[in-house]
Amino acid sequence: MSSDVPDPTDVEARAVENVRIEDEMEQSYIDYAMSVIAGRALPDVRDGLKPVHRRILYAMHEMGVSSGSSHRKSSSIVGETMGDYHPHGDSAIYDTLVRLAQDFSMRYPLVDGQGNFGSMDGDPAAAPRYTEARMAPVAEELLEDIDKDTVDFSANYDDRLQEPDVLPAAFPNLLVNGSSGIAVGMSTNIPPHNLGEVIDATIELIDNPDATVEDLMEHVKGPDFPTGANIVGRDAIYSAYKTGRGRVRVRAxxxxxxxxxxxxxxxxxxxxxxxxxxxxxxxxxxxxxxxxxxxxxxxxxxxxxxxxxxxxxxxxxxxxxxxxxxxxxxxLEKTFGVINLALVDGQPQVLSLRETLEEYVAHRREVVRRRSEYDLEEAEDRAHILEGRLTAVENADDVVELIRNSEDRSAAREALQEAYDFSEAQSEHIVRMQLGSLTSMETAEIEDEYEEVQAEIERLTSILESEQELLGVIKDELREIKDEYADDRRTSIVEDQGTVTHEDLIPEEEVFVVMTEDDYVKRMPIENFDPQGRGGKGIIGADVKDDDRVTTVFRANTHDYLLCFTNQGKVYQLKTYEIPEMGRTARGKSAVNILDLDPGEDITAIVDTDAFGEDEYVTMATRHGYVKRTTGDDFENIRTTGIIAADLEEGDELVDVEVTDGSQDLVIATEGGMTIRFDESEVRSMGRNARGVNGIKLQEDDAVAGLVATDEEDGQALLTVTRNGYGKRTRLSEYRTQSRYGKGLIDIKTGERNGPVTAVKAVDDDDQLVMMSERGQIVRTRVDEISEVGRNTMGVIVMAVEDGDAVASVDDIPAAAAADAEADDGDEANDEVEADGEVEADGDEN
CATH class of the missing domain: 3.30.1360.40 (Gyrase A; domain 2)
Incomplete structure (x- = not known):
């Protein structure tokens, strides 16, 4: 080797970088994965489209292949999309185009296909040279206003053209048509929905930004598949909407x-x-x-x-x-695994129903804002030109003379700008005007157009300056889409009848159900508790912990469906036999696996749904004196997580519930011993989310204790029981009917001996009662054991409670049910503990 040639081993390798192979492999794989995730497999939350879908629709838009044009060969659409925007295989693009046209794949197809586009039997579509396509009308709503700077554009793959990063999307397409895809390490599977339901939920979220998933599900009942069929059960739907994931069973x-x-x-x-x-x-x-x-x-x-x-x-x-x-x-059944995964700001994210709609509303807010700015600029430019034309018309002779005396167009423009302070755009427009524009008719048309443009400027300015105006535009446009394209739901939601419950093996019997403050629950056969005389101490019915107390006891049949209303205004549905049966001295089992109660949430009223008939209502009373009626139909198909029964104000609680028929009288009793009776019709029927109306005017430090529904001719008595175990019976006829929201009448004297009122019941003479104390003592007694007296009395002792204990709950056992439950009528009564006697008093009527 020549001495002038350097040794290659001595040359410094400046262009070579030493890296660890595992680091390079990791970074390269991450780059590839993100490319697949963001650029191929996952939809954008804003328009619900993957890049290939978006590029096909935009290519058709640029080609002019709209719903009003003739069909174009699919091969032509695929070629334009591949050549200009999507540099991938033509088969992948055509497969996507085919799916967009299949009415059994898309709830609202975005492509109107002509020819063989496949079938539910798995038959493939014909070759693209044999099929034709154009945009469906609903697809044009996704592209509406795209030419008005509503969305950002980026360079295409070879920097020749610009393509949209996202479409304006006039409706929430991600939910409406759903999406599915497999990326690297993650996948998405979003079911389609009914357009009208999704739009209603979007408007609800705009009107009520604090709306919960439960509120939105009042509108979006569940997925709505293009092939119809039935969704089995609602729990999976709720889970999917709440967490973004769920497994929905679909049945033929x-x-x-x-x-x-x-x-x-x-x-x-x-x-x-x-x-x-x-x-x-x-x-x-x-x-x-x-x-x-x-x-x-x-x-x-x-x-x-x-x-x-x-x-x-x-x-x-x-x-x-x-x-x-x-x-x-x-x-005939198939599981649809919901994974609501979409791109949010370019990053994959699992979204709840609420979050999905929030992202869409934010997108539309930006689209409408940018469109309004664009239109405002256009309108202001037009108004500027029209102002110049009006000035030119007013000075028509001088303007014509000035232009005629100018050497050329350029000189005419300069002369006009100098003479009338025109802008360059105004002078250019005036120079190009025809003399026919100077007629009086043309002048009137210019003035009319100027007024219209000024009104448009004012409208657009108000939209840009007011958030409420902008949101109002979004809602109006959504309603227009709904009116144009919404249709009936195809997929029904049915209850799960496929689960084996062995209900036939469970005997029908009357039971007591006991619930405690710490959410322990159990059921016990009624026959375990023989009727006793009035004033007995009773026997142990539940072994509660030191820091726990009984809150509710009620009678039910093992096969009944029960609506359990809580103090926080929610309602749950429960089958009685789902509650574990346990002995008298047992504490019970935690209700966490039976009812999904929130901390501090207690059952305050139970309604047997078998009691529902046509045109019947669920009537509720709250601690602060509100009362409301809601139709029984509104309480069908209740989720295990419960639904809202009443919208309570802060600090208020739901106290009692009755089933009424629209023609009865309502009696509200307070802890302080007051009652008011008024006609049920004074409380209008209202939705579940309503608070209700005032039922009774409460005195200071008083609160509602219970609610009773009665008929004028029923002959029943009002039973009142206080916390210290005293009570009385008074004929309901002694409680005159008043107007709603009065102070009412004195019912019972409370005071130190009696304590506040715990419960009121409408009873017949041959009914029985079951009373339970906070420490778990239970007494079953006959109503006729309790003396019948007038209003405004002290009453007698009905249950002996020990120091530190108190009556927690009272339930009425109708005579027929009591007779069925009694196996032996020879029961022994406990020693009767009398009170000081019945004390009459002539209290004033308030």
Whole structure:
């Protein structure tokens, strides 16, 4: 080697960087993963689209392939999208275009396809040279105002063109059409929804920024799949909307028909979302041939363009219920795993229903603001030109003379600017005006246009200066979209009837249910407690902890559905047999796995839903004296996490609940011994989220203790029981009807001996009562043991309570139920503990 040539090993390697291979692999993989996550697999929360969807729609927009144009070859649309915006394979783009046109994949298809675009049987679409497409009308709403600087644009892959980062999206497309995709290390699976429901929820969130998921679910009942079918149960829906994740069971729609004498068939008319119909029929046939499904004589797919129809014919004498259950177990139900994962500011995030709508509203707020700024600038520019034209018209002769005496256009513009202080734009426009514009009719048109432009400037300015005006525009535009495109819900939500509860094995019996402040609960058979005489101490009914106390005792049948109302204004639904049965001395079990009560939330009233009839109401009273009525229909399909029954003001509590029929009188009793009776019709029916109206005017330091519903001719008595165990019966006829929100009448003297009123009940002479103390003592006694006296008396002792103890709850056992529960009528009464006697007093009526 020549001495002039340096040795390569001595040359400093300035362009080489030493790195650890694991670090390089990690960073390269992260870069790749983020590229897939943000640029391919996940939708943007604002418009609900992945880049390929957005590019296809924007390419069609630029091509002029709108809903009003003729269809264009799909291969042409794919080519334009691939060449200008999406540098990936044409098959991937075409597959996306096909899905956007499938009415069984998209709840509201964004592409109007012509030709073979596949089927529910898994048939592929025809080649792109054979199919044609154009934008669907609803897709144009996603692109509305995109030319008005409403969204940001970025350079396309080769820097030749600009493409939108997101579409303006006039409706929440992410929820409406859903999305699915698999990225690196994460995936998304968002179900489609009903457009009208989603828009209503969006408007609710705009009107009430503090709206909870429960409030939004008043509008969005659940996913609404394009193929219809049924969602089984509501718990998974609530979980998905609350946390962004959930597993929703979707069941096919079917019915059992009698088609020949002694023969029945099962006809399937709707399938779960994304189910392959041909594969399902094939698998059913395989199970029939292998003997896994017995009693099937024939299986046919009679589906056509009008809809799905799969017929399963049963053999003569076959048990159709067994066949149906086998089909449900293996073929007619499918789980949709909800993963509400979308890009928020370019980062993947799992979103609740509320968060998804919040992000959309923020996007629309920005779109409307930018559009208004754009339109305002355009309007101001037009007003500026019109002002110049009006000035030119007013000085028409001089302007014409000035222009005619100018050497050229440039000189004319300069002369106009100097003579009339025109801007360059105004002078340019005037120089180019035609003489026909100087007629009186043209002048009037200019003045009218100027007034319209000024009104538009004023409107746009108010939108930009007022947040409420801007939000009002968003709501109005959403309502227009709803009016134009909303349709009826296709997917029904049914209760879960597939879970085996062994209800038939549970005997129907009358039981007592006991709940404590620390949420311990149990049930005990009524026959464990023989009736005693008035004033007895009773026997132990629950072994409560030192720092716990009994709050509620009530009678129920083991097969009853109960509505459990809490002091915080919520209501839960419960099957009585779901409560564990335990002995008298047992404390009970924690209710956390039965009712999802919040800390400090106590059951204050129980309503048996079997008591609901047509045109009946749930009537509620609160501690601060409010009363409200809500139709029984509003309390159907209650989630395990409960729903709102009344919107309470701060510090108020729900005290008592009655089922009424609209024609009864209501009696409200207070802890201080006052009562008021008024006609139920004075309380108008209102929604669950309402607070109610004033029922009684409370004296200082007084509070409502209970509510009673009665008929004028029922002959019942009002039973009042106080905290210290005293009580009395008074005929309801002694409580005259007054107007709502009065002070009422004196019912019972409270004071130091009696203590405050604990409960009031409307009772018949042959009814029985069950009373329970805070420390767990329970007494069952007959109503006729309690003397009937007038109003404004002291009453007699009905339950002997020890020092430091108090009556916690009272429940009425109607005569018929008491008779059914008693196995032996020869019970022994405890020694009667009399009070000082019945004390009459002539108290003033307030």
């Amino acid at each position: 729609e079917f019915e059992v028909e009698e088609w020949k004498k002694d023969r029945e068939r099962i006809v399937i008319t709707e399938l779960p979302y994304q189910a392959n119909k041909a594969r399902m029929v094939e698998r059913i046939a395989e199970d029939v041939n292998e003997g896994l499904i017995e009693g099937v004589s024939d299986l046919r797919d009679e589906s056509d363009r009008d809809g799905v129809r799969v017929v399963v014919e049963c053999k003569r004498g076959a048990n159709v219920e067994v066949v149906k259950n086998r089909l449900l177990e293996n073929h």
